[in-house]
Amino acid sequence: MYARDHWGCDNHIDDDLLVRKTATVEVVRDMSNYEGDTVTRGVQDILRGVTQFMVSQLNSSNLQEKLATAEAALEEQKKFSALSDAKYKRDKGELEDILRKRLTELSDAQTQLEERKGQVNYYIDQNFALAKKNTALEKALEKDAKEHDSTVKALKDIIQKHEERAAKDCQKYKRVFDDQFYQLWKNNQNLDLSHMLPPTRDKELMKCKARLLREATLPPTTNIPGAATSMDPLEDTLP
Numbered sequence: 001m002y003a004r005d006h007w008g009c010d011n012h013i014d015d016d017l018l019v020r021k022t023a024t025v026e027v028v029r030d031m032s033n034y035e036g037d038t039v040t041r042g043v044q045d046i047l048r049g050v051t052q053f054m055v056s057q058l059n060s061s062n063l064q065e066k067l068a069t070a071e072a073a074l075e076e077q078k079k080f081s082a083l084s085d086a087k088y089k090r091d092k093g094e095l096e097d098i099l100r101k102r103l104t105e106l107s108d109a110q111t112q113l114e115e116r117k118g119q120v121n122y123y124i125d126q127n128f129a130l131a132k133k134n135t136a137l138e139k140a141l142e143k144d145a146k147e148h149d150s151t152v153k154a155l156k157d158i159i160q161k162h163e164e165r166a167a168k169d170c171q172k173y174k175r176v177f178d179d180q181f182y183q184l185w186k187n188n189q190n191l192d193l194s195h196m197l198p199p200t201r202d203k204e205l206m207k208c209k210a211r212l213l214r215e216a217t218l219p220p221t222t223n224i225p226g227a228a229t230s231m232d233p234l235e236d237t238l239p
Contacts, residue, residue, distance in 0.1 A: 047074060
């Protein structure tokens, strides 16, 4: 009987098997340190478990074949991992280029939006300023209109007062004129009135004759107001 070591194998295992076992363990250790994509790491975990199981079964009759198969699989896995790394780097570079272009486009779009925002804010400020200016103008026009109305009303009042005063003065001067003209005509009925227009002369003479007739028919103590001479001739009737 042959003595068995701590691996559970016979002592007659040749050095080549130990070398293969050591190499397999080293490969598994190298693979465990690999930081590739998720799929590759999953395959590595499976291969690592299979290899460890095969190593634990050193008493199997076809162990060398299994180890050789595992080593070949690990070599293929290394090649696959290298290809995956290259593809990962290439895809990463392409994605970085795409991302860089998108970031540039977004930056340009943001710049345009800021410019548009500035223009919109400018127009909004202009519209507010114009509206404020229009409001101020409307208030000024309203104030001017009120002042104008007040001025017009004041002028109308002044004109009305002047017209009333002029009418009173006209009546006053007419009474004075009628009294003076009547006295002149009464003292000299042959008074030369050729300088007067015929309608005016006839009108004044009729008023003088009517007044003279009233004085003759009324008692001597009756006071005949001078305003009677300013009456229209058509309305001059005897009392």
